[in-house]
Amino acid sequence: MRAEIIAVGSELLLGQILNSNAKFISLRLAEIGIDVNYHTVVGDNPKRLEEVITIAKGRADVLIFTGGLGPTKDDLTKETIAKQIGTVLVSDDTALRYIHEHFERSGRTMTENNKKQALVFQGAQVLANHTGMAPGMAVENEGTHYLLLPGPPHEMEPMFTKEATPYLFSVLGKKELIKSRVLKFYGIGEAELEFRIQDLLEKQTNPTIAPLASKSAVTLRITAKALSEIEANLLIDAVEKEIRSIVGEFIYGIDEDTLSSKAAELLGESNLTLAAAESLTAGMFMAELADEPGISSSLSGGVVVYNNDMKVKQLGIEESLLTKYGVVSSECAAALAVSVMKKFGTDVGIGITGAAGPDPHDGKAVGTVWIGIVALGEAPKTYKLSLSGLRNTNRLRASQFTLYYLIQFLKDKKAQN
Amino acid sequence: MRAEIIAVGSELLLGQILNSNAKFISLRLAEIGIDVNYHTVVGDNPKRLEEVITIAKGRADVLIFTGGLGPTKDDLTKETIAKQIGTVLVSDDTALRYIHEHFERSGRTMTENNKKQALVFQGAQVLANHTGMAPGMAVENEGTHYLLLPGPPHEMEPMFTKEATPYLFSVLGKKELIKSRVLKFYGIGEAELEFRIQDLLEKQTNPTIAPLASKSAVTLRITAKALSEIEANLLIDAVEKEIRSIVGEFIYGIDEDTLSSKAAELLGESNLTLAAAESLTAGMFMAELADEPGISSSLSGGVVVYNNDMKVKQLGIEESLLTKYGVVSSECAAALAVSVMKKFGTDVGIGITGAAGPDPHDGKAVGTVWIGIVALGEAPKTYKLSLSGLRNTNRLRASQFTLYYLIQFLKDKKAQN
Structure with missing residues (x-):
């Protein structure tokens, strides 16, 4: 089964927005075994859209359209396709009621053209929109499947997952459901991860295992097909x-977990307070941790000691220690962690020091970072990084690695209790 | 003149990367008055690419290809187009020498297939690649223009600007050169900006003025066409x-300036040191400022007082002040700025306090933020924000507005001297 993804919208052709929908849908289609042979973008122009449809139905079995379902006169996707496949548009009661409710909730007045959004092809399967107003739809005509989805990603993505995927499964003649779990990794590269689980990757067919690397994380998506959710979960659990x-x-969490959400969750569960002393990261670690609502019961605060003098003046790090071991050292990271923990009266202290670049710092090579973590009444632990990026990548990685080591530290503490 | 942008690469169809090249090229073509009617993405498959070319030359005058110019056997863009337009590939001496030099510099061994990258259409205009190995090319065949550009954006973008744009100008029969300057705005929304300069936007033809809003900034790109660079600059200066x-x-800088680079530049020029006390931003302001290399001579450090108690304990803010005015107040922001300036012995102090959300803080509505800025021996200035975003957007905006007000503050100081 071959698919073509067709985005409709002049704003894409003017370069005002990225076609991120094509990427999202392509990834999901690959998972369920549908080949994507083309992406096409066309403007809000019925004649050109008609030509695009004629070409696409000659080379693909499934045409997935995004955009052009809105209430304005520019939005012509439905009307153009209806004309091509010889069907008529009828108002969908459920969609119309939903649009009415939407306007009532927001206290705005519904205008006549908003009713247009409730129009669907006669006989089509309506795909519910739970995050917006325009419903999607799916219909088969002369062996070609037409799926129409809204343009805004926050509407399209949940609709694709919850409504379009089951339709495509039924088209593929599959009775199974599909279920995914994402494992989140840190501290291991994509190539290294793939190498270490190579045997698993090669032998798996159900569940499948798909690695994906983004700028700041490596993930594995485990996707199982099964006749029931229980069975799918059992298959995923085993893998x-x-x-x-x-x-x-290297696994710090699953699905929606982030390094900061996981660290915040573990701090909250263990009722521990934390303070940090940051040098090269200059507040980035604390700022990332504070992404999480409710963190104020765990994060007391901390000190940014960017300038070297300040390590001595603000945190009382002994000059003799800095002279003997240097600012970028295990000893300095440990001393920063202990000092800030005492100063802020917290249960846990963090110290981060290093050479971000572009120049070496205190005789240490660019990318050398020391992280110290200490808990009240315990000896500090330190971790060394040797990063190879540019200045701000090194700073970001230093902050992320601190979250990662903090997570391991808190998990170990939890296991001991 | 109508253009079609054709991206070649199976990784796009698998959803592994975004087609950001299409967005970049579309924006630039809009500026020089070439309409983009279609974007197409096709895999590394010669038969399907051939069909795509046949369709495209029937509906566009300029076909711009990205990707498929690499050294591997998957890279087939050149070979496929050569076959279609009936030309042959010849080795380009300049490109080959450049590839040789590239390998010499990096100390790696050049393999036979790397020579493939130096092949260009006989008689084509070679587009130099100054940031990678594969040269681009431009050629006309039966009234259709073919431009071949590399896939990696850091190679494609400078090549498009410096090499492809002059080619397109010559195709358009224009003898002028094109020059742009970007004005960077903060503290004003896109709609408000467009409204206030509406008359200018409507009456301009040369230079053109193009507004563009991204997640964190609003910009205006002024683009002039002229017969000389001096004339273009004069036209841009006037607008x-x-x-x-x-x-x-609301203008904080031009071209490559960012809020943090501009603030760092002004701090450096005026030889001032700075410390900050951050509450809701939890270090984000200092971390952003520390994006800039060499900032350690200006940024001494600061304190994150996330937890309310810490404002009293770490910075000696009087409890009576907090009781009387609250934590989220002009008075608290000013006191934080003054206290951290004294504590760190700097010339300038910054205080940031506010209610990030999701819940109100100390009786103040979500989105209420106070920023204090003080210089040694002067009275503190405070600024109030009423933000309407979610928690982390509010925190980001609070940090960015602090940079923006700091820039204004430093510019005023400079003007006074």
């Missing part, structure tokens, strides 16, 4: 267990 | 002056 036995130390 | 007379207070 997850195998993966954890090989590279479990 | 810039008009714009500044209307909305100059």
Whole structure:
């Protein structure tokens, strides 16, 4: 089965927005085994859209349209396709009621053209829109499947997952449902991860395991097909267990977890307060942790000691220590952690020091970072990084690695209790 | 003149990367008055690419290809187009020498397939690649123009600007050169900016003025066409002056300036040191400022007082002040700024306090932020924000507005001296 993804919207052709919908849909279609052979973008122009449809139905079995379902006169996707496949538009009661409710909730007045959004092809399967107003739809005509989805990604993505995917499954003649779990990794590169689980990657067919690397994280998406959710979960659990036995130390969370949400969750669960002393990261670690609502019961605060003098003046780090070991050292990271913990009266202290670049710092090579973590009444632990990026990548990685080591530290503490 | 942008690469169809090249090229073509009617993405498949070319030359005058110019056997853009337009590939001496030099510099060994990258259409205009190895090319065949550009954006973008744009100008029969200057705004929304310079926007033809809003900034790109660079600059200067007379207070820089680079530049020029006390931003302001290399001579450091108690304990803010005015107040922001300036012995102090959300803080509505800025021996100035975003957007905006007000503050100081 071959698919073509067709985005309709002049704003794409003017370069005002990115076609991120095509990327999202392509990834999901790859997972369920539908090949994408083309992406096409066309403007809000019925004649050109008609030509695009004629070409697409000659080379693909599934045409997935995004955009052009709105209430304005520019939005012509439905009307143009209806004309091509010889169907008529009828008002969908459920969609119309939903649009009415939407306007009531927001206290705005509904205008006549908003009713246009409730029009769907006669006989089409309506795809509910739970995050916007325009419903989607799916219909088959002369062996070609037409799926129409809204343009805004926050409407399109949930509709694709919850409404369009089951339709495509039924088209593929599959009775199974599909379920995914994403494992989140830190501290391991994509190539290294793939190498270490190579056997698993090669032998898997159901569930499938798909690695994906973004700028700041590596993930594995485990996708199972099964006749029930329980069965799908059992299949995923088994593969997850195998993966954890090989590279479990690098997994910090699943699905929607982020480094900061996981660290905040563990701090909250263990009722621990934290303070940090940051040098090269200059507040980035604390700012990332504070992304999480409710963090004020865990994060007391901290000190940014960007300038070297300030490490001595603000945190009482002994000059003799700095002279003997240097500012970028295990000893300095530990001393920063201990000092800020005492100063802020917290349970846990963090110290981060390093050479971000572009120049070496205090004789240490660019990318050398020391992270110190200490808990009240315990000896500090320190971790060394040797990063190879540019200045701000190094600073970001230093901050992320601190979150990662903090997560491991808190998990170990939890396991001990 | 109608253009079609054709991206070649299976990784796009698998959803692994975004087609950001299409967005970049579309924006630039809009500026020089070439209409983009279609974007197409096709995989590394010669048969399908051939069909795409056949369709495209029937509906566009300029076909701009990105990707598929690399050394591997998957890279087939050149070979496929050569076959279609009936030309042959010849080795380009300049490109080959450049590839040789590239390998010499990096100390790696050049393999036979790298020579493939130096192949260009016989008689084509070679577009130099100054940031990678594969040269681009431009050629006309039966009234259709073919431009071939590399896929990696850091190679494609400078090549498009420096090499492809002059080619397109010559195709358009224009002898002029094109020159742009970007004005960077903060503290004003896109709609408000467009409204205030509406007359200018409507009457301009040369230079053109193009507004563009991204997540964190609003910009105006002034683009002039002229027979010489001097003339283009004069045209741009005149328009810039008009714009500044209307909305100059919101312009913080030009071209590559960012809020943090501009603030760092002004701090450096005026030889001032700075410390900050951050509450809701939790270090984000200092971390953004520390994006700039060499900032350690200006940024001494600061304190994150996330937890309310810490404002009293770490910075000696009087409890009576907090009781009387509240934590989210002009008075608290000023006191934080003064206290951290004294504590760190700097010339300038910054205080940031506010209610990020999701819940109101100390009786103040979500989005209420106070920023204090003080210079040694002067009375503190405070600024109030009423933001309407979610928690982390509010925190980001609070940090950016602090940079913006700091820039204004430093500019005023400079003007006084």
